[in-house]
Amino acid sequence: MKVKKSIAIIGEGITEWFYIDSLRVACRYPFKVAPDFPQHSDIPHMAKLAESYVEQQYDYVVCLVDMDRLLSNPTEMATYRRTCKKSSQNVIWIETNPCTEFWFLLHFLQQAPIRRYTSYAELQQELRKHMPGYEKTQHYFRRTNLYRYLTETGDIEQAKHLAETLARMNDEAPEDSLAYSQMFRLLNLLAELNEDDSEETLKSENQKRNGDKRQKILNFLADFGISDAKTISKAIGLKASRTREYLKLLADEGRIVTYGEYNKRKYGLNKEN
Numbered sequence: 001m002k003v004k005k006s007i008a009i010i011g012e013g014i015t016e017w018f019y020i021d022s023l024r025v026a027c028r029y030p031f032k033v034a035p036d037f038p039q040h041s042d043i044p045h046m047a048k049l050a051e052s053y054v055e056q057q058y059d060y061v062v063c064l065v066d067m068d069r070l071l072s073n074p075t076e077m078a079t080y081r082r083t084c085k086k087s088s089q090n091v092i093w094i095e096t097n098p099c100t101e102f103w104f105l106l107h108f109l110q111q112a113p114i115r116r117y118t119s120y121a122e123l124q125q126e127l128r129k130h131m132p133g134y135e136k137t138q139h140y141f142r143r144t145n146l147y148r149y150l151t152e153t154g155d156i157e158q159a160k161h162l163a164e165t166l167a168r169m170n171d172e173a174p175e176d177s178l179a180y181s182q183m184f185r186l187l188n189l190l191a192e193l194n195e196d197d198s199e200e201t202l203k204s205e206n207q208k209r210n211g212d213k214r215q216k217i218l219n220f221l222a223d224f225g226i227s228d229a230k231t232i233s234k235a236i237g238l239k240a241s242r243t244r245e246y247l248k249l250l251a252d253e254g255r256i257v258t259y260g261e262y263n264k265r266k267y268g269l270n271k272e273n
Contacts, residue, residue: 005193008053009186010046011064015100018141020064023187026147029194043076047083054088061091062186068098068120071177092189096181097170101127101136103163103181104146107154112162114169117179130154160184213238214246218255218269226259226268 009020023029041049043065050061070077084093096103098117101124105113108130117123120136128134131149150156166180216236221227224235233243247267250256259266 005059006057007190007193008050008056008058008061009064010049010053010061011100012041012046012066013136014138014141015136016064018138019100019104019146022145022147023190026145026151027190027194029190043070043080043083047087050091051088054090059090060189061088062189063091063093064100064183064186065093065095066097066099067095068117071097092185094182094186096183097177097179098123100181100183101134102179103159103183104131104134104150106159106162106181107150107156109162110158112165112169113179115179116177123179156187160187213242214250217243217246217250221256221267221269226266228264228266232267 009016011017011020046063046065050063053061065080070080087093099120101120102117105123105127124134124136130153134140150159163181163184166178167182167184170176170178170180213236217232220232220235229244229247230240232247233240236243238246247256247258251258251267255270256267257270259268
């Protein structure tokens with residue numbers, strides 16, 4: 001069985017932490033989200049923290065970055081670009097311009113807003129039309145489950161669609177500095193890993209069930225001796241066709257032996273094993 005993937009998600013402040021934690025709980029993601037409670041930090045600090053998680057052998061380290069401050073400071077932007085290029089391969093930088101709240105706003109829009117936001121305060125006014133009383137405080141975040149609110153009153157699939165559109169536009173013309181969010185990349189990654197883990201869990205459960213059925217056949221033959229597939233299938237409560245499949249597997253493994261032709265075939269334990 002595969003080892004579950006581990007993810008460290010690093011945000012610049014409490015907004016990202018509360019959103020990601022509410023997402024993790026709501027979706028019941030089985031992998032770890034870290035650090036436990038990040039504080040506001042600059043790019044060099046985030047990069048250092050990211051590499052520390054790489055050293056701890058996390059499979060992915062995701063850094064959530066608000067671009068408003070970077071876009072207003074060429075020196076910090078240059079530092080950020082250099083940092084991205086030097087980061088380990090499994091460190092993923094996720095950008096939102098101007099800030100994470102723009103990703104929240106996309107849940108409530110029908111069309112991609114082709115515009116700039118000069119400040120968080122400007123964006124907050126727009127967001128409050130859909131999230132009354134929104135404020136970037138622990139008090140608000142503790143009484144408001146961000147992920148649940150956004151998915152129950154907004155449309156996350158529409159948000160992802162709009163975010164993909166705007167991110168692509170930014171890639172094509174970054175000099176325009178339009179509002180955009182790459183948060184969909186994180187959600188897609190989480191969903192993909194969760195799907196892989198679910199498939200692996202299902203496979204494991206199927207293997208266990210298959211093992212149980214095979215053991216029932218062996219136990220029956222041990223108790224009642226040589227028997228035919230029809231009798232065995234009734235005894236263990238399995239369709240005759242499936243019983244024959246298990247009998248073939250057990251015969252191929254050498255755990256049972258067969259007697260007679262196909263239509264009258266019988267099965268018994270291989271006493272040499």
